[in-house]
Amino acid sequence: xxxxxxxxxxxxxxxxxxxxxxxxxxxxxxxxxxxxxxxxxxxxxxxxxxxxxxxxxxxxxxxxxxxxxxxxxxxxxxxxxxxxxxxxxxxxxxxxxxxxxxxxxxxxxxxxxxxxxxxxxxxxxxxxxxxxxxxxxxxxxxxxxxxxxxxxxxxxxxxxxxxxxxxxxxxxxxxxxxxxxxxxxxxxxxxxxxxxxxxxxxxxxxxxxxxxxxxxxxxxxxxxxxxxxxxxxxxxxxxxxxxxxxxxxxxxxxxxxxxxxxxxxxxxxxxxxxxxxxxxxxxxxxxxxxxxxxxx
Amino acid sequence: xxxxxxxxxxxxxxxxxxxxxxxxxxxxxxxxxxxxxxxxxxxxxxxxxxxxxxxxxxxxxxxxxxxxxxxxxxxxxxxxxxxxxxxxxxxxxxxxxxxxxxxxxxxxxxxxxxxxxxxxxxxxxxxxxxxxxxxxxxxxxxxxxxxxxxxxxxxxxxxxxxxxxxxxxxxxxxxxxxxxxxxxxxxxxxxxxxxxxxxxxxxxxxxxxxxxxxxxxxxxxxxxxxxxxxxxxxxxxxxxxxxxxxxxxxxxxxxxxxxxxxxxxxxxxxxxxxxxxxxxxxxxxxxxxxxxxxxxxxxxxxxxxxxxxxxxxxxxxxxxxxxxxxxxxxxxxxxxxxxxxx
Amino acid sequence: xxxxxxxxxxxxxxxxxxxxxxxxxxxxxxxxxxxxxxxxxxxxxxxxxxxxxxxxxxxxxxxxxxxxxxxxxxxxxxxxxxxxxxxxxxxxxxxxxxxxxxxxxxxxxxxxxxxxxxxxxxxxxxxxxxxxxxxxxxxxxxxxxxxxxxxxxxxxxxxxxxxxxxxxxxxxxxxxxxxxxxxxxxxxxxxxxxxxxxxxxxxxxxxxxxxxxxxxxxxxxxxxxxxxxxxxxxx
Ligand SMILES: Nc1ncnc2c1ncn2[C@@H]1O[C@H](COP(=O)(O)OP(=O)(O)OP(=O)(O)O)[C@@H](O)[C@H]1O
Ligand SMILES: [Mg+2]
Numbered sequence: 001x002x003x004x005x006x007x008x009x010x011x012x013x014x015x016x017x018x019x020x021x022x023x024x025x026x027x028x029x030x031x032x033x034x035x036x037x038x039x040x041x042x043x044x045x046x047x048x049x050x051x052x053x054x055x056x057x058x059x060x061x062x063x064x065x066x067x068x069x070x071x072x073x074x075x076x077x078x079x080x081x082x083x084x085x086x087x088x089x090x091x092x093x094x095x096x097x098x099x100x101x102x103x104x105x106x107x108x109x110x111x112x113x114x115x116x117x118x119x120x121x122x123x124x125x126x127x128x129x130x131x132x133x134x135x136x137x138x139x140x141x142x143x144x145x146x147x148x149x150x151x152x153x154x155x156x157x158x159x160x161x162x163x164x165x166x167x168x169x170x171x172x173x174x175x176x177x178x179x180x181x182x183x184x185x186x187x188x189x190x191x192x193x194x195x196x197x198x199x200x201x202x203x204x205x206x207x208x209x210x211x212x213x214x215x216x217x218x219x220x221x222x223x224x225x226x227x228x229x230x231x232x233x234x235x236x237x238x239x240x241x242x243x244x245x246x247x248x249x250x251x252x253x254x255x256x257x258x259x260x261x262x263x264x265x266x267x268x269x270x271x272x273x274x275x276x277x278x279x280x281x282x283x284x285x286x287x288x289x290x291x292x293x294x295x296x
Numbered sequence: 297x298x299x300x301x302x303x304x305x306x307x308x309x310x311x312x313x314x315x316x317x318x319x320x321x322x323x324x325x326x327x328x329x330x331x332x333x334x335x336x337x338x339x340x341x342x343x344x345x346x347x348x349x350x351x352x353x354x355x356x357x358x359x360x361x362x363x364x365x366x367x368x369x370x371x372x373x374x375x376x377x378x379x380x381x382x383x384x385x386x387x388x389x390x391x392x393x394x395x396x397x398x399x400x401x402x403x404x405x406x407x408x409x410x411x412x413x414x415x416x417x418x419x420x421x422x423x424x425x426x427x428x429x430x431x432x433x434x435x436x437x438x439x440x441x442x443x444x445x446x447x448x449x450x451x452x453x454x455x456x457x458x459x460x461x462x463x464x465x466x467x468x469x470x471x472x473x474x475x476x477x478x479x480x481x482x483x484x485x486x487x488x489x490x491x492x493x494x495x496x497x498x499x500x501x502x503x504x505x506x507x508x509x510x511x512x513x514x515x516x517x518x519x520x521x522x523x524x525x526x527x528x529x530x531x532x533x534x535x536x537x538x539x540x541x542x543x544x545x546x547x548x549x550x551x552x553x554x555x556x557x558x559x560x561x562x563x564x565x566x567x568x569x570x571x572x573x574x575x576x577x578x579x580x581x582x583x584x585x586x587x588x589x590x591x592x593x594x595x596x597x598x599x600x601x602x603x604x605x606x607x608x609x610x611x612x613x614x615x616x617x618x619x620x621x622x623x624x625x626x627x628x629x630x631x632x633x634x635x636x637x638x
Numbered sequence: 639x640x641x642x643x644x645x646x647x648x649x650x651x652x653x654x655x656x657x658x659x660x661x662x663x664x665x666x667x668x669x670x671x672x673x674x675x676x677x678x679x680x681x682x683x684x685x686x687x688x689x690x691x692x693x694x695x696x697x698x699x700x701x702x703x704x705x706x707x708x709x710x711x712x713x714x715x716x717x718x719x720x721x722x723x724x725x726x727x728x729x730x731x732x733x734x735x736x737x738x739x740x741x742x743x744x745x746x747x748x749x750x751x752x753x754x755x756x757x758x759x760x761x762x763x764x765x766x767x768x769x770x771x772x773x774x775x776x777x778x779x780x781x782x783x784x785x786x787x788x789x790x791x792x793x794x795x796x797x798x799x800x801x802x803x804x805x806x807x808x809x810x811x812x813x814x815x816x817x818x819x820x821x822x823x824x825x826x827x828x829x830x831x832x833x834x835x836x837x838x839x840x841x842x843x844x845x846x847x848x849x850x851x852x853x854x855x856x857x858x859x860x861x862x863x864x865x866x867x868x869x870x871x872x873x
Contacts (some may be wrong), residue, residue, distance in 0.1 A: 035424050082607065089614040095353050095427060096553050097610045103546050104603035107596030115595060163743050166733050170726045176688050177724040179708035182741035182790065224435055227428040235425055265443035272436045280417045285425075
């Protein structure tokens with residue numbers, strides 16, 4: 001029983017984080033049909049903001065808000081630096097500029113901060129554990145679950161009930177038509193990048209909370225998770241991204257529990273093979289995105 | 297078709313000029329830079345065979361280079377050294393020892409086989425999904441190289457490869473790869489692929505099975521990457537898996553993209569240009585580190601400058617320096633224009 | 639009201655529209671006719687701001703909107719129903735209509751009144767309010783796109799082939815509705831291949847062929863031009 005509880009908590013907390021990562025990526029992709037390679041660096045930015053503000057005497061929560069704010073800011077900056085100038089030219093051009101921008105941010109962190117890990121301030125509660133039905137689990141896993149439930153619900157509300165969210169969904173299927181109804185393109189795109197940055201910021205704090213330090217390459221794993229989860233889930237569907245995130249977490253956790261120590265090192269390779277199998281079966285991903293839609 | 301011969305001739309002449317030029321200078325450092333450049337040329341032109349024809353970015357290329365390097369290592373490290381270099385190597389492999397040339401071919405074949413198996417489902421994905429899974433593939437190949445200690449010595453440096461690559465050999469391989477890339481471009485597969493990039497529906501109507509064509513190009517690119525990896529391995533003689541990861545991926549993509557991914561000429565031009573820029577920047581970084589202010593703290597400057605250059609090129613000239621015509625084509629056209637004028 | 643002068647449109651190296659000039663007066667219903675590929679839709683998209691003009695000017699009530707982007711054009715009072723019948727398929731009918739009123743999103747009361755009016759004009763849409771627009775029939779989708787455009791309370795409406803691919807009975811309904819709109823004082827530019835239907839509701843008409851205007855006049859004049867359809871409209 002304790003084992004089952006442990007397993008479920010692990011899947012849900014990892015899946016919640018994965019789902020948020022994937023969601024932040026797919027929000028941009030859904031609207032612009034463009035992949036943001038610099039997405040992982042938003043998590044890095046959140047981490048370094050925490051590190052840099054740790055010297056101050058600000059309360060932790062203020063630092064966290066600051067970190068999320070910086071991630072939002074850098075999300076919008078990504079649009080201006082890597083997307084806007086080449087958006088109309090080609091899909092590959094944007095892939096390349098965002099990849100270059102990702103390298104730029106990482107190397108700026110290397111140059112101006114340090115190649116070595118830096119400590120990130122975390123409240124006491126992140127390192128505590130509780131016992132639930134006999135299963136000893138870190139409190140931060142529960143925080144992650146709670147945060148992802150709240151955020152997923154908030155995103156769902158935003159996308160379903162607010163004019164901005166509905167306009168964003170409309171723009172995702174047919175950008176030009178949305179503009180012809182008066183929805184400003186720049187507002188939609190900036191909102192998408194801001195939302196993406198917001199999700200990256202929050203998930204960044206939760207993610208960094210697991211290890212307590214930040215390095216320039218911290219964004220790679222979340223980026224990879226987001227990539228795989230969105231490909232499984234179906235690239236253009238927001239629910240797909242969430243499903244993909246939880247499924248990936250289920251695969252990873254199951255492998256964590258079943259693989260021997262020797263094989264565990266290859267976990268990513270096993271996960272990837274499974275993903276390839278899923279894609280052989282459904283090349284479009286599990287959930288199809290909105291029907292039509294051309295790129296702008 | 298005639299201008300394709302001219303292109304091949306000119307590009308091979310460039311390779312020869314690089315080779316002879318560095319010999320004439322007679323400085324060891326230049327010899328090293330020239331050899332590295334020629335090996336990069338093999339990799340970048342290899343990447344061009346996939347990216348230039350299919351229009352899809354592949355991030356996995358360097359991973360296949362790594363497969364090639366390790367394959368050749370296992371096949372060529374002298375039997376008596378294997379005990380030290382690869383202590384956990386499987387028993388039956390310890391006696392293997394083949395000639396470097398054969399090992400290089402085997403490296404290409406192994407990379408191509410792995411590519412054939414893993415890439416088949418990936419090439420059926422939509423463009424964006426195919427690109428991002430190629431990125432995931434790079435990470436997976438890296439993970440495997442980092443952890444399959446029996447074959448790779450894990451994250452530790454593997455040493456003991458015979459030093460069989462020198463500048464002339466690198467030049468010959470580079471020239472051959474350039475010819476292969478040009479031949480592939482003009483082949484039926486290459487032409488259909490490029491047509492599919494312009495208009496997927498029309499190409500499909502011509503009977504082109506696009507995923508299949510992409511798959512072929514991907515295998516060819518992986519083969520060349522594997523050969524390039526072996527070539528590099530026998531030049532550097534010791535390496536660790538981290539030599540086949542993001543930094544190097546960024547570098548070859550920069551080279552290809554700045555030169556122009558659609559043309560072999562672009563691949564060659566970009567490699568030369570970025571290599572010189574890279575060496576210059578590295579030198580500057582070193583000099584800064586030697587000063588009091590730098591104090592060994594300057595890292596990443598080179599990459600920052602390259603990243604900025606790449607973004608600038610994408611904004612100003614998204615197709616790179618040679619966006620669609622090979623050098624031979626450009627020259628014959630200007631010649632013809634002149635004839636008309638005179 | 640709407641004044642197009644010397645408009646040219648390029649797709650890369652191809653020039654699809656070559657120096658077209660025409661005008662639509664206030665409260666008028668003008669029809670733009672022409673065979674496939676004549677450049678009608680390109681002209682419409684260009685007026686709507688979705689395509690850039692290579693040459694020429696577009697004036698709306700004396701204001702230059704040639705270089706305006708789509709979101710500015712609708713704010714200037716010109717709404718467009720494109721021929722591709724672009725409903726947002728995953729959004730419900732109500733959400734589609736709500737987005738139609740995007741530029742008036744602060745005026746909830748006005749929107750509700752307008753919506754009620756449109757629901758009496760298109761009772762089917764009221765019934766299907768919470769259904770995803772992608773599940774509507776072709777005719778219902780056409781109604782939805784027109785109603786959505788009207789939610790913006792435009793002074794000029796561009797309609798691109800509203801009868802395309804619809805059954806005769808529904809085409810009949812659509813043209814009745816266009817007449818109603820015209821009576822309400824709306825200025826309308828109607829692109830059609832359905833020449834007879836279009837001329838029956840239009841005040842004036844222009845005929846396009848290969849990117850230029852080759853004939854113009856009142857609906858009567860155009861109708862009486864012999865062999866018009868044979869020559870210009872491809873049958
Ligand atoms: N996106 C595009 N790219 C290139 N050419 C285009 C594009 N859209 C339209 N054209 C060309 O422009 C010309 C005019 O097309 P347009 O759609 O305006 O014609 P139309 O009069 O609306 O025809 P139809 O009655 O069939 O709708 C055609 O020759 C068409 O091939
Ligand atoms: Mg048309």
